[in-house]
Amino acid sequence: MAAGGVLSSCTRDAGQLIPLLIPPDDGSVPGLAQFYASTCLQCPAGCGIHVRVFEGRAKKIEGNPDHPVNRGRLCARGQAALQELYHPDRIQQPFGRREREGPAEPETWASATDRIASRFRELSTRAAGNVLLYTPPLQGIRLELFNKLAVAVRAEHIQDDALNTLVHLTAAREVVGTSASTDYGLAEAQFVLSLGADILETFQSPVRFAEAYGRMRRDRPTVRGLFIYAGPRMSQTAACADEWLPLKPGTEGVLAAGIARYLIENRLYDPASVVAWGLDLESQFKVLNRFDVARVAEMTDLPETRVLRVSRDFGRFRPAVAMAGDGPAAHTNGLDTVQLSHLLNILSGAMGQEARVDRRVHPGSPVPSSVTEMQTAIRRMEQGEILAALFMDVNPLLTLPASLGFRKALAEVPFIISLNTLPNEMTERADIVLPSPSTLERFQDVYPVVRPTGFQLGLAQPVVSPLYEMPSPEDVLIEIVRKVTGNPRESSHLSRLKDRVAATVTDPRTGLENEKWFRALQQGGLWEEQDEGTLASPIMKSPVPAPRLPRFSGTEQQFPFILHLYVSPMLLDGRSAALPWLQEAPDPMTTVQWNSWVEVNPGTAAQLGLVHGDWVEVESPVASIALPVVVFPAIRPDVVAIPKGQGGERGDRYSRGRGANPMVLVSTETDPENDLPAWGATRVRLQKVPSRGSLITSGDPSGSYRGELIGL
Amino acid sequence: MNQAESDNAAYHWGMVIDLDRCTGCGACVVACQAENNVPTVGETLCSQGREMQWIRIERYWEGQYPEVRARFIPLLCQHCDNAPCEPVCPVYASYHTSEGLNGQVYNRCVGTRYCANNCPFSARVFNFFEPEWPEPLNNQLSPDLTVRSKGVMEKCTFCIQRIRRGKEDAKLEGRPVRDEDIVPACAQTCAPGAIVFGNMADPESRAFRLARSKRRFRLLEDLGTEPSVIYLKGGGREDD
Numbered sequence A: 001m002a003a004g005g006v007l008s009s010c011t012r013d014a015g016q017l018i019p020l021l022i023p024p025d026d027g028s029v030p031g032l033a034q035f036y037a038s039t040c041l042q043c044p045a046g047c048g049i050h051v052r053v054f055e056g057r058a059k060k061i062e063g064n065p066d067h068p069v070n071r072g073r074l075c076a077r078g079q080a081a082l083q084e085l086y087h088p089d090r091i092q093q094p095f096g097r098r099e100r101e102g103p104a105e106p107e108t109w110a111s112a113t114d115r116i117a118s119r120f121r122e123l124s125t126r127a128a129g130n131v132l133l134y135t136p137p138l139q140g141i142r143l144e145l146f147n148k149l150a151v152a153v154r155a156e157h158i159q160d161d162a163l164n165t166l167v168h169l170t171a172a173r174e175v176v177g178t179s180a181s182t183d184y185g186l187a188e189a190q191f192v193l194s195l196g197a198d199i200l201e202t203f204q205s206p207v208r209f210a211e212a213y214g215r216m217r218r219d220r221p222t223v224r225g226l227f228i229y230a231g232p233r234m235s236q237t238a239a240c241a242d243e244w245l246p247l248k249p250g251t252e253g254v255l256a257a258g259i260a261r262y263l264i265e266n267r268l269y270d271p272a273s274v275v276a277w278g279l280d281l282e283s284q285f286k287v288l289n290r291f292d293v294a295r296v297a298e299m300t301d302l303p304e305t306r307v308l309r310v311s312r313d314f315g316r317f318r319p320a321v322a323m324a325g326d327g328p329a330a331h332t333n334g335l336d337t338v339q340l341s342h343l344l345n346i347l348s349g350a351m352g353q354e355a356r357v358d359r360r361v362h363p364g365s366p367v368p369s370s371v372t373e374m375q376t377a378i379r380r381m382e383q384g385e386i387l388a389a390l391f392m393d394v395n396p397l398l399t400l401p402a403s404l405g406f407r408k409a410l411a412e413v414p415f416i417i418s419l420n421t422l423p424n425e426m427t428e429r430a431d432i433v434l435p436s437p438s439t440l441e442r443f444q445d446v447y448p449v450v451r452p453t454g455f456q457l458g459l460a461q462p463v464v465s466p467l468y469e470m471p472s473p474e475d476v477l478i479e480i481v482r483k484v485t486g487n488p489r490e491s492s493h494l495s496r497l498k499d500r501v502a503a504t505v506t507d508p509r510t511g512l513e514n515e516k517w518f519r520a521l522q523q524g525g526l527w528e529e530q531d532e533g534t535l536a537s538p539i540m541k542s543p544v545p546a547p548r549l550p551r552f553s554g555t556e557q558q559f560p561f562i563l564h565l566y567v568s569p570m571l572l573d574g575r576s577a578a579l580p581w582l583q584e585a586p587d588p589m590t591t592v593q594w595n596s597w598v599e600v601n602p603g604t605a606a607q608l609g610l611v612h613g614d615w616v617e618v619e620s621p622v623a624s625i626a627l628p629v630v631v632f633p634a635i636r637p638d639v640v641a642i643p644k645g646q647g648g649e650r651g652d653r654y655s656r657g658r659g660a661n662p663m664v665l666v667s668t669e670t671d672p673e674n675d676l677p678a679w680g681a682t683r684v685r686l687q688k689v690p691s692r693g694s695l696i697t698s699g700d701p702s703g704s705y706r707g708e709l710i711g712l
Numbered sequence B: 001m002n003q004a005e006s007d008n009a010a011y012h013w014g015m016v017i018d019l020d021r022c023t024g025c026g027a028c029v030v031a032c033q034a035e036n037n038v039p040t041v042g043e044t045l046c047s048q049g050r051e052m053q054w055i056r057i058e059r060y061w062e063g064q065y066p067e068v069r070a071r072f073i074p075l076l077c078q079h080c081d082n083a084p085c086e087p088v089c090p091v092y093a094s095y096h097t098s099e100g101l102n103g104q105v106y107n108r109c110v111g112t113r114y115c116a117n118n119c120p121f122s123a124r125v126f127n128f129f130e131p132e133w134p135e136p137l138n139n140q141l142s143p144d145l146t147v148r149s150k151g152v153m154e155k156c157t158f159c160i161q162r163i164r165r166g167k168e169d170a171k172l173e174g175r176p177v178r179d180e181d182i183v184p185a186c187a188q189t190c191a192p193g194a195i196v197f198g199n200m201a202d203p204e205s206r207a208f209r210l211a212r213s214k215r216r217f218r219l220l221e222d223l224g225t226e227p228s229v230i231y232l233k234g235g236g237r238e239d240d
């Protein structure tokens, strides 16, 4: 009371002064920084973090040096997660809308979950499949709870594969018999071939890969690992390569087939690995026989000398590792390319360390929905068969190809619930908006997409007292399940989490079961470095099929350019677009800030009379968008590239109305045999249009200024 | 000799940036903004070249398609021993510390911008306007250093607050600062480990040893500013 009396005159500062007099109950010590271990949730990599907290406020995120995924390092997006926590546009409480797109009115948690539960119950008693649950690919407790809810309300659950992991899981299952989480021994490699895998920016576990890349290059006194990148556009990753092979889009698999054939023909494979995996060389050679160097050169549009050299080097250096990434995976033959990359690793002997099955408490890998499942769900929405839909942490209006018809279908769903931390296109349309705590304010069990040996689970935990009082999404789901089933005994999120931690394998060296929870909190997860895990049983389905030719939507005459879409290094597929540090951080290759653009080869630009900053209409067989041009020296003349991530219309103040969303251009090509999406298989044409604004780059567009001067 | 002077003799801070490791990812840029209360300025001011980042990644193109290369180079204040920004400041806001740092006294700065004009690396940034952190974004601001106001010049300090903390910790424990105890925010986050910071007065330090590499060079060496940042040349196939 006395303190209150003394301070009452300086009202504005009281909030900061009181904690110095009355010890705060959140364990913080005035004037002293504390570090809390947690897990980054900005992408599926699941890097370990230490958050520096000062008087109850999070100040800085560092990599956790003891975490086996990222070994103390972080990417720009991980650094920027603070701005999600303190974002000025965060949703602070539940909202309801009486009419679609009408004003949002505050609602209590009790009434919102009541309304959801009673609607779900009513719909599910009428028929199965009236309710749709729509999330990213889930694992752990989240998956368990969504499964529970799906059973309780007889719902369909779509796990939207916005980052295109299904093709990698399918390829691993097809070739090595398990969709295990795969790691690559990059740091020890002498030769790394990336088939469009942007390992240093966005692919799977970029911090882990980049850390290993640094060691591959310069940690060994006598060996500098070589890095070759094949793909139609020079990405930031490709820019780091010793050699960039600008092949035709969709022919990455052809190159891999050619290398495999060369290795077999010249006996440059690792015999032990071939035997261990049960690879039948003769039949494999037969399958790939037509991919000789000359043919591969012609199909990929690369010089024969280059094809020969990369083939020879892949056979000459040990260990040699091949990785196939998102670019090739998005073609109609994407599966072939990824499968052939595994074949290369089996031939080079790198596969031994690569495939590891994780048979632990968590399900081994996520199971994203197939194209057919997506298309069916959208069709059912459109036909009015989905009467309620719950969306969590997704923005399909931005990330799905518009041609799938999601926007139109959504309008037919009478009851939409959206759960998110920040506003986006979905929360702006939802009938009930539920906020979710930011990633630094909640618990979550995390299963990194690339899991190091012995890794059991990552733990995200609240590092500050919540800015706004709200339950975790898990507890919201539990509440809905409780209300739907009338069973009050569903255990809480926290007790489920403790159970999961308790169920992990105990390391005999470190001990006691009941210490596990505290250890998990202290470390931000559980892992045992000595544990060898279980290796995949070395059985492969051989032979690996020859690559099919890619198909494209649109004819070459009408649409002369292949559209190459890529995940933005800063904004990903748009999930980081709300963070101003990342909007202002220049794109590594173009140095563009706060915008999106289309990249055009200089020769092509000259032919079309385009210069840097001109505007063009990019037209595909399904739609068109206008964008400013970046004349990009390192892209094939027959390809144009656009980053994903911008083009949100309805979100927060920093991302709203910026750039254009290239997903509207995409035709929904697929790989029908394997039920996989092929959202990189669209052709486009360009038409110059009057300027609609300026394009801001932090560097000189030509990039060569003073380059010689500084002695590069 | 007082404590301060004996400290001074012992340290000369410097940095080595290995361009063969740097991937141009920009994590260091964001880490620096978080660490040092560096504001974002928005699209319009960016278009006028008024972004505030203390470290930036320059990208250079070489050659023409298909024989084209891109190179990245992280660029920050070079903490020149012979710093051209220092003598031009009429109020001695830009000065040299005895530990080799190029310091900036914010509350002395009167905003003439002579220093920025004289910096050949464009390492200095100026607060043309009052920086903005819409609430509650301001909660992130670090209490370890000031928020600079309109009219003040700022730039990379080699994370002076971390240097101080490192020295204080060492002093409390009654030992000298150990090599790599002090890690600036950029170096700490850099995934491939491209940035190494250390005491160039200590021949045993990792930074000192790396700085003797055959691949070493400094930016605009011929200007004679004697930068404390040493770059190691990036690769290219060695069998080429």
Ligand code: SF4
Residues within 6 Å of the ligand: A040, A041, A042, A043, A044, A045, A046, A047, A070, A074, A075, A076, A077, A078, A079, A205, A206, A207
């Ligand atoms: S790679 Fe993903 S998980 Fe790791 S720091 Fe970056 S955003 Fe976070």
Ligand code: SF4
Residues within 6 Å of the ligand: B021, B022, B023, B024, B025, B026, B027, B028, B029, B057, B074, B186, B189, B190, B191, B192, B193, B194, B195
């Ligand atoms: S964080 Fe490291 S790799 Fe990334 S741009 Fe900075 S120096 Fe280069």
